[in-house]
Amino acid sequence: MTPRPILSVTGRLHRLFVTSVAVVLLITGLVVMSVEFYNHRSQLIDRAHVFSGLTSPQLAQVVLTESPMLATLLLESYFSEPNLLGIYVYRNDGSELVKLTKPGLAQSLPTPSHELRAQLEASYTIGFELLDYSVPLRVKDKLVGQLYLQYSLDAVKRQLLIYLLFGTALYCFSLLGVYLLSKRIQRGISEPVDKIIDAMEQVTVHQNFALKIPEDDKPGELHALISGFNRMLGQINRNAKELKSHQAAIEQHVYFDPLTGLANRRLLMQSMEREVLRAKRSEQIGALLYMDLDHFKTINDSLGHSVGDAVLNSVSSRIRKAVREADTPARLGGDEFVVLLPELGTSESTASHNALSVAEKVRQAISSVHQIDGRALHVTPSIGIALFDGQNDEFENLIMQADLAMYRAKEEGRNRVQFFLEQMQHNADHRQQIEESLRQAIENDLLYICYQPLVRGNGKIVGAEALVRWSDGEKGLVNPASFIPIAEMTDLICCLGQWVLTEVCQQMASWEKQGKKLVVSVNISPREFEQNDFVEKVQEIILNSGVRAEYLVFELTEGVLLNNIEAVRIKMQRLAKLGIRFALDDFGTGYSSLQYLKQLPLNTLKIDQSFVQDITTDSNDAAIVSTIIAMARTLGIDVVAEGVEKQEELDFLEHWGCQLFQGYYFSRAMKAKRMGSLIPSAGKEQLRETQIIPFKKHQFSK
Numbered sequence: 001m002t003p004r005p006i007l008s009v010t011g012r013l014h015r016l017f018v019t020s021v022a023v024v025l026l027i028t029g030l031v032v033m034s035v036e037f038y039n040h041r042s043q044l045i046d047r048a049h050v051f052s053g054l055t056s057p058q059l060a061q062v063v064l065t066e067s068p069m070l071a072t073l074l075l076e077s078y079f080s081e082p083n084l085l086g087i088y089v090y091r092n093d094g095s096e097l098v099k100l101t102k103p104g105l106a107q108s109l110p111t112p113s114h115e116l117r118a119q120l121e122a123s124y125t126i127g128f129e130l131l132d133y134s135v136p137l138r139v140k141d142k143l144v145g146q147l148y149l150q151y152s153l154d155a156v157k158r159q160l161l162i163y164l165l166f167g168t169a170l171y172c173f174s175l176l177g178v179y180l181l182s183k184r185i186q187r188g189i190s191e192p193v194d195k196i197i198d199a200m201e202q203v204t205v206h207q208n209f210a211l212k213i214p215e216d217d218k219p220g221e222l223h224a225l226i227s228g229f230n231r232m233l234g235q236i237n238r239n240a241k242e243l244k245s246h247q248a249a250i251e252q253h254v255y256f257d258p259l260t261g262l263a264n265r266r267l268l269m270q271s272m273e274r275e276v277l278r279a280k281r282s283e284q285i286g287a288l289l290y291m292d293l294d295h296f297k298t299i300n301d302s303l304g305h306s307v308g309d310a311v312l313n314s315v316s317s318r319i320r321k322a323v324r325e326a327d328t329p330a331r332l333g334g335d336e337f338v339v340l341l342p343e344l345g346t347s348e349s350t351a352s353h354n355a356l357s358v359a360e361k362v363r364q365a366i367s368s369v370h371q372i373d374g375r376a377l378h379v380t381p382s383i384g385i386a387l388f389d390g391q392n393d394e395f396e397n398l399i400m401q402a403d404l405a406m407y408r409a410k411e412e413g414r415n416r417v418q419f420f421l422e423q424m425q426h427n428a429d430h431r432q433q434i435e436e437s438l439r440q441a442i443e444n445d446l447l448y449i450c451y452q453p454l455v456r457g458n459g460k461i462v463g464a465e466a467l468v469r470w471s472d473g474e475k476g477l478v479n480p481a482s483f484i485p486i487a488e489m490t491d492l493i494c495c496l497g498q499w500v501l502t503e504v505c506q507q508m509a510s511w512e513k514q515g516k517k518l519v520v521s522v523n524i525s526p527r528e529f530e531q532n533d534f535v536e537k538v539q540e541i542i543l544n545s546g547v548r549a550e551y552l553v554f555e556l557t558e559g560v561l562l563n564n565i566e567a568v569r570i571k572m573q574r575l576a577k578l579g580i581r582f583a584l585d586d587f588g589t590g591y592s593s594l595q596y597l598k599q600l601p602l603n604t605l606k607i608d609q610s611f612v613q614d615i616t617t618d619s620n621d622a623a624i625v626s627t628i629i630a631m632a633r634t635l636g637i638d639v640v641a642e643g644v645e646k647q648e649e650l651d652f653l654e655h656w657g658c659q660l661f662q663g664y665y666f667s668r669a670m671k672a673k674r675m676g677s678l679i680p681s682a683g684k685e686q687l688r689e690t691q692i693i694p695f696k697k698h699q700f701s702k
Contacts, residue, residue, distance in 0.1 A: 014182045021178045029167045036163055040156040041131070044083065045124055048133035048149050051081060052122065056147060059089060060137040063097060063145035071098040079103065083155055085130070088112050088148035089137075097145065112148045129153055196229055203233065259309060260316035263330035268338060271328045272395045275342040280390030284343040285351035288388065289359050290402030291381040293335040293366075294414040299377065301564055310372045311379060318365040323358060337381075338402070351387055352419065359383050359417045367415065380415035382406050387420075434486045441470055442495055449503050450669035453678070454521070454640065455661055457654050461678055463519035465555070465662065466504045467669050468496065488525050497528040498537060505545035505552075507672050512547065516679040519551050521583060526559040535574045542578065549579035555606065557585050558596075569600055576601050583640070587628060597635055605632050609643020609663070616648045626656045633657055 062071045089098040122135040137145040255267035300308040328340040344351035384405025401420040409418035454463035470478040487493040583604035614621045632639045644663030
């Protein structure tokens with residue numbers, strides 16, 4: 001078993017305790033030895049001081065008499081003094097008078113220190129072997145000589161050695177006792193800690209929350225710790241059951257869609273990574289189905305989100321039943337679903353055939369009637385397919401490819417299946433380039449406005465339609481059909497629409513300063529009209545430019561009317577209060593209800609040129625156009641025919657009562673300067689008309 005961190009803590013505490021006691025005992029011993037040495041040294045000095053005090057008066061008289069023999073007799077008896085080895089008597093001039101050494105001394109003594117002998121007061125030095133003591137000899141305060149003593153330190157060293165041996169033995173026994181005591185204390189701590197660690201391992205590694213550590217009856221901190229740990233384990237065990245019950249719910253929330261129960265984007269990505277690795281090993285080809293429900297927003301808006309959610313649940317249930325066990329159906333959000341189809345075959349043809357079979361099965365299942373709250377609802381999907389193998393394994397790229405294929409399916413009529421083709425990617429890249437270039441064109445003022453005249457049959461101008469044009473420095477004039485649809489796919493159409501309205505209002509204000517007034521129609525896209533602050537922005541532009549709003553006509557397509565008709569009506573009424581009039585553009589090409597003509601404040605219907613260009617050759621188009629004109633006249637709504645290019649078309653339209661026209665027969669769109677030259681000066685109360693030359697006789701310059 002690997003060492004546990006908590007055991008190393010008790011071991012460190014044990015070592016710290018023993019080391020601390022050892023250091024304390026060692027310091028104590030050193031202090032005792034130092035004190036003992038100091039005491040022995042003091043005793044020797046005191047004895048030397050007493051000895052010199054007893055002999056110095058008589059010895060000073062002897063030195064005066066210059067009697068070495070008498071000095072020797074006087075001093076020989078003093079060798080009974082313990083540890084005294086040598087006695088020296090010096091004259092005042094420093095010469096030696098007497099030198100005596102202890103009888104039987106085997107070793108010679110070192111020469112007395114001249115520096116010590118020269119001291120005028122009693123002095124001493126202590127070395128490792130000897131204590132040297134010097135005291136001056138005086139007679140009536142007159143220095144006559146010097147007494148020098150040498151004491152042996154052997155007895156002191158022996159005594160200290162005895163103390164050292166005894167202290168060392170005592171020190172070792174004390175450390176042994178401390179060590180054993182510390183070990184016992186350590187075991188008392190580590191054993192319960194071991195129990196706690198084992199319990200922690202069982203809990204953390206083996207998830208055994210039902211474990212309980214045995215408790216003893218000894219009160220104390222460890223008992224309280226184990227008791228508290230057991231209570232904690234009990235609480236954890238109770239919570240573990242709740243955690244396990246919540247775990248499934250958490251996984252469901254993290255990896256599954258909360259509404260339908262299908263896999264979400266995160267789980268789909270994980271499954272995709274797994275299937276790509278499998279495809280690399282097995283060389284199998286898989287597919288990604290990307291589907292979007294056609295016109296699902298209409299269900300939400302008309303029947304409510306609760307019905308919409310029920311439809312989504314019904315669709316997801318049918319997808320589950322239509323796919324294989326190994327497939328992964330997922331919901332990305334809204335009405336967008338994805339199905340991951342692994343291992344469809346080793347060849348592209350086989351995989352494509354199998355993917356198409358599953359996609360068709362899913363499409364037919366979804367297209368069947370859905371019974372929701374007693375209602376029979378019809379929902380159809382548009383499905384895009386992208387194949388993958390072990391090479392093209394980028395999830396985001398596959399999603400994008402399948403998404404492009406799905407949009408192609410919508411463009412081709414919806415409720416169908418479309419495979420991803422490289423040309424789709426090329427078109428998508430081209431759209432992205434157009435979008436970026438258009439954004440720069442708006443910022444760099446590369447756009448301008450042309451005006452398509454609105455005329456009566458006699459060629460007199462009664463208004464104009466503002467059309468945006470884009471002149472690119474490298475590509476020249478860019479066809480509006482190539483950038484307007486791309487702008488309508490994004491919020492860029494809102495910026496473009498605001499720019500167009502601002503430019504038109506400024507131009508109208510400029511014409512009005514010249515005494516010229518002209519009714520100008522401006523196309524409003526559905527995305528732009530749906531903005532919450534659209535009315536406020538329009539009002540701000542009109543106020544800033546100073547134009548009269550009654551000279552503005554907003555042309556709306558039927559796409560605006562497909563959403564919330566009541567909200568559209570309210571917004572149109574607010575704009576009408578400013579003086580703005582409305583025209584319904586491309587009438588007859590969509591799914592407009594005749595109720596729109598009754599409920600909305602429309603002033604004009606514009607017949608799409610697709611009907612006008614064949615009215616002289618196609619009886620169906622002729623019937624549709626004549627019916628529209630008759631209906632509009634009955635409702636008191638003006639009718640404008642777009643795309644008039646031939647005299648025969650003009651004659652037919654006038655025969656059925658149409659009075660307003662646009663088309664190349666009269667004029668192409670022209671720049672503001674040319675348009676301004678055709679607007680006559682007008683009085684305050686009326687808008688005059690001006691004669692223009694038909695296009696077949698004269699083509700206006702751009």
